[in-house]
Amino acid sequence: MESKTSSSNHTAIFSALVVLALCGVGIFFLHLPVVLNNLAIFAVAIVMAGLVFFQYMDLKSEGKLIYWIMVIPMVLFAILFVLFIPDVCHYSIDFLKGL
Amino acid sequence: MDNSAGISLTPVHTLDEGPCGHNSSPAGLTAGRLGVWALISSEIVLFAGLFGSFILMRMIHPEWAEEARHLNLAAGTLNSLVLLVSNFFMMKASTSVKEGQPEDVKKFLFLTMLMGVVFLGIKAYEYTNEFAHGEFPSSLGFWSFYFLMTGIHATHIIGGLVALGILWVKAMKGTLGPMKGRVALTGIYWSFVEVVWIFLFPMLYLLA
Numbered sequence: 001m002e003s004k005t006s007s008s009n010h011t012a013i014f015s016a017l018v019v020l021a022l023c024g025v026g027i028f029f030l031h032l033p034v035v036l037n038n039l040a041i042f043a044v045a046i047v048m049a050g051l052v053f054f055q056y057m058d059l060k061s062e063g064k065l066i067y068w069i070m071v072i073p074m075v076l077f078a079i080l081f082v083l084f085i086p087d088v089c090h091y092s093i094d095f096l097k098g099l
Numbered sequence: 100m101d102n103s104a105g106i107s108l109t110p111v112h113t114l115d116e117g118p119c120g121h122n123s124s125p126a127g128l129t130a131g132r133l134g135v136w137a138l139i140s141s142e143i144v145l146f147a148g149l150f151g152s153f154i155l156m157r158m159i160h161p162e163w164a165e166e167a168r169h170l171n172l173a174a175g176t177l178n179s180l181v182l183l184v185s186n187f188f189m190m191k192a193s194t195s196v197k198e199g200q201p202e203d204v205k206k207f208l209f210l211t212m213l214m215g216v217v218f219l220g221i222k223a224y225e226y227t228n229e230f231a232h233g234e235f236p237s238s239l240g241f242w243s244f245y246f247l248m249t250g251i252h253a254t255h256i257i258g259g260l261v262a263l264g265i266l267w268v269k270a271m272k273g274t275l276g277p278m279k280g281r282v283a284l285t286g287i288y289w290s291f292v293e294v295v296w297i298f299l300f301p302m303l304y305l306l307a
Contacts, residue, residue, distance in 0.1 A: 018183055
């Protein structure tokens with residue numbers, strides 16, 4: 001019974017992922033303003049990744065230890081990203097003005 | 100099996116406790132499950148670094164949007180769908196292990212691998228076209244990032260295919276039993292490879 005529920009759940013998640021993937025491509029063809037287009041496609045990607053992480057990879061049923069393991073790379077990534085920002089601001093000032 | 104210091108050398112947590120890799124250890128994790136998540140966290144550092152660098156460089160070079168128009172969007176979209184289907188089959192294989200259906204395990208592992216191979220085939224087709232149009236890793240920064248990121252992702256697909264191949268051969272020989280927990284572990288890895296593509300595809304093909 002549990003396996004059947006799990007199986008139908010996987011099918012529902014798969015269908016949602018396919019629809020979202022096609023939505024992402026659809027957004028590209030709407031020719032929205034640059035910022036809106038980029039935010040929308042990343043929003044779709046984040047929702048898709050969340051579905052895969054929590055449903056397929058079963059992160060929702062993992063213990064707290066896994067979350068702590070995942071915090072370390074996130075912190076490292078945040079540090080890396082923040083360190084790049086001064087350079088980007090320096091070189092892309094014209095681009096940022098255009099926004 | 101104790102040594103002279105009285106410390107037991109018998110492993111407390113093995114890779115394959117239970118069909119899903121779960122056990123009742125104090126941490127609630129098997130060694131295998133912990134290992135896969137540790138691997139994934141290290142992979143996140145690798146890919147997040149690449150993605151972060153690409154996004155920032157892309158902001159500096161808005162002209163890269165024109166280069167991205169040379170990518171084959173249809174092939175990229177098709178590859179996204181192929182990987183989604185592949186991951187779906189992987190989940191079906193994991194479920195089949197839980198349900199104790201060896202024939203379905205064999206079938207779904209094979210289909211997962213087949214979709215992985217199709218993904219690589221489409222990627223190879225894309226690479227061939229790009230090389231034919233004179234786009235090489237040395238052509239421009241965009242192409243360096245494109246070939247590096249998709250190449251590393253493809254390498255992960257190949258690694259996953261090797262793991263799946265081993266499991267499939269074991270399943271065909273009927274010797275998967277002691278290793279069945281590894282199907283779920285491979286499923287976690289395969290799903291992560293999909294997550295990477297979920298971000299890679301819009302970044303390379305769809306950013307305006």
